[in-house]
Amino acid sequence: MMKTDKKCTPKSVAGILSAVVVAIGGCLAFCACGEKPNSGKPDVPPDPPKVAVNNDYMNPIYPLHNGEKKPLYTADPYAIRGDDGKFYMYCTQTETYTDDSALAPTFKRGPIFVSDDCVNWTYKADVFQSYTPDWGAEGAGVWAPTVLKVGDYYNYYYSYSGGNYDNPEIGIGVARSQTPYGPWTHYGKLFNSGEIGVVNSIDPHVLYDNGKLYMVFGSYGGLITLVELEADGLSLKGGLDNQRENKVALAGFETYAMENYEASIILERDGKYYLFLSTGTTLSGLKSTYRVVVATSDSITGPYKDSKGRDMFGPNRGDYVVAPSMAGAMGVGHMCLIEDDIGDIWMLYHGYDTQADKNKEWRVLYLDKLIWGENGLPEVEDKHASNHEIKHGPYINALEQ
Secondary structure (H helix, E strand, O other): OOOOOOOOOOOHHHHHHHHHHHHHHHHHHHHHHHHOOOOOOOOOOOOOOOOOOOOEEEOOOOOOOEEEEEOOOOOOOEEEEEOOOOOOEEOOOOEEOOOOOOOEEEEEEEEEEEEEEOOOOEEEEEEEOOOOOOOOOOOOEEEEEEEEOOOOOEEEEEEEOOOOOOOOOOOEEEEOOOOOOOOOEEEEEEEEEHOOOOOOOOOOOEEEEEEEEEEEEEOOOOOOEEEEEOOOOOOOOHHHHHHHHHHEEEEEOOOOOOOEEEEEEEEOOOOOOEEEEEOOOOOOHHHOOOOOEEEEEOOOOOOOOOOOOOOOOOOOEEEEEEEEOOOEEEEEEEEEEEEEEOOOOEEEEEEOOOOOOOOOOOOOEEEEEEEEEEOOEEEEEEEEOOOOOEEEEEOOHHHHO
């Protein structure tokens, strides 16, 4: 009880008792009717959440050719928004229609697609238009790129992989451009598995945290690993030897198993770090168990744990973000995140369309919004891909105003 220097006179005691009776009466009245006393102000319902009414979409998303969706093998998508407001998407090497007059698709190592709405994509350019990698494993291919604006340039990081997963020449390369679509200056190899001491060094993701530039990478057979880059993103901070000695393992185990992890993405949100990982079988078509899981940490360097308190250094851990479903899509994973104009976060990823009439063995593009579940963790609606149903897409101011 709060102390006072004044003495309680009989008059003041009576006043206090009167106030208490009034307060109790008000409480009883509130409890009896189940409503708060009328403040005199009308109840104002909360504003409904904004949704895009002019940007509907339906999964799977295929790039446009002659104004129509054209099925395309689109594995390992990564999208950014350029300074021009447009969206740019990159993916693993594939065959694509390069323009409306093309009668057949053309093989491209580094295809780039552009979109005004993150829904309708058209082919724009090829990162490797004038360069063929002259390093890496024999027969290597360009897989799973990521792009980030670093200073005045867009840096394009790619996996150059071929042969066995434990080939020490598998690695990550880098190029850069003053636009998201080129022309590109190629710097070749950033590092390979043997040099950095991480088996299967592919699937790079690059991000800023507290002014530092980091890369997280790794795949089946090795550990998900974090290293720091120099300010221009074109080399390892302090050199290769420094990062080899100071790299940080975040997840995985050194066994080649489909229960291991790959395709890591780190998102910082409200001071918490979310590590998204893909796991499961990837190339088994409609039998693929590929899925995305998530774990959290208070630091970019970890430790990352799932809702059960388990770290990510063992199999079958993490909380589901999207899971395979015959009612939706199978083999869902290798995702990226993109933010729309009202701050909603969308996930682009690949999967196998369970309702496809043909090309059932193709990994194709999916888009779904992340929601934050009751446990505070991100997931797509029902934790399954939407498929062949019309949904409201990303909110783009230019389309809605």
